């Protein structure tokens with residue numbers, strides 16, 4: 562069985578596709594990478610919120626799944642829209658890396674807790690809004706592009722630090738540049754941050770499906786991410802909305818899901834926690850979303866949509 566793996570061509574995307582490739586290899590499945598450019602890679606002069614449509618990093622890969630040019634598409638799970646078309650689905654999530662954001666800089670003395678003012682490069686509405694909420698002394702500089710491009714901008718002094726997902730920084734081998742790990746309880750990450758997802762067309766044969774799931778899927782991560790993605794789906798939000806959610810396994814083998822919304826100006830932040838059995842993870846996500854909407858999240862969302 563030979564698998565054609567579709568991936569974006571950024572270094573992080575290729576690393577992730579090669580990671581899936583090695584998991585398949587361990588089970589005796591050979592594979593090759595097919596590099597595909599997406600709108601998110603090509604349009605670099607506008608923020609993701611402005612490009613607007615969900616799936617800016619995924620659409621072209623999904624087109625190739627449909628034509629059968631590739632068998633599976635590998636994505637950062639975070640980049641996948643919460644509502645997939647009915648002819649496509651995610652069959653596997655890799656074991657999640659630590660999900661937190663990290664501060665990356667050449668200056669080891671920088672810290673968000675110092676109260677000192679400095680410039681952080683980020684294009685994420687969630688990170689900008691959370692910084693306004695927790696660290697109003699920080700200024701943000703809009704910064705798109707892949708990890709290498711952002712590091713170059715850091716070195717060109719366009720900002721003093723970057724705020725990034727630990728997972729991507731670690732995968733690229735930049736751990737040495739991490740000057741601070743942000744606490745999950747405050748800087749709760751984006752839905753699905755830290756895991757890699759395998760997406761396929763529903764037409765892919767059952768046998769291949771089963772084998773890929775067996776070799777790649779991490780069941781606890783999957784239960785957590787299905788809860789988080791159900792939360793995001795209920796809010797009808799893509800990665801451009803400043804929402805956040807993190808599900809964790811508890812010692813009692815239940816799932817505890819914390820998540821919410823933050824206003825673009827950072828003034829309002831709504832957060833709540835729901836727990837339940839892993840089999841009910843979509844329900845947990847849905848309940849959390851309902852609670853957030855009922856506590857003022859509905860008005861907040863309207864306001865966010867009007868300003869993006």
Ligand SMILES: NCc1[nH]cc(CCC(=O)O)c1CC(=O)O
Nearest residue numbers: 637639725726728729754755756
């Ligand atoms: N939208 C960009 C993106 N998508 C996934 C990751 C990091 C890897 C991951 O979360 O698995 C990143 C970069 C970042 O947010 O710093």
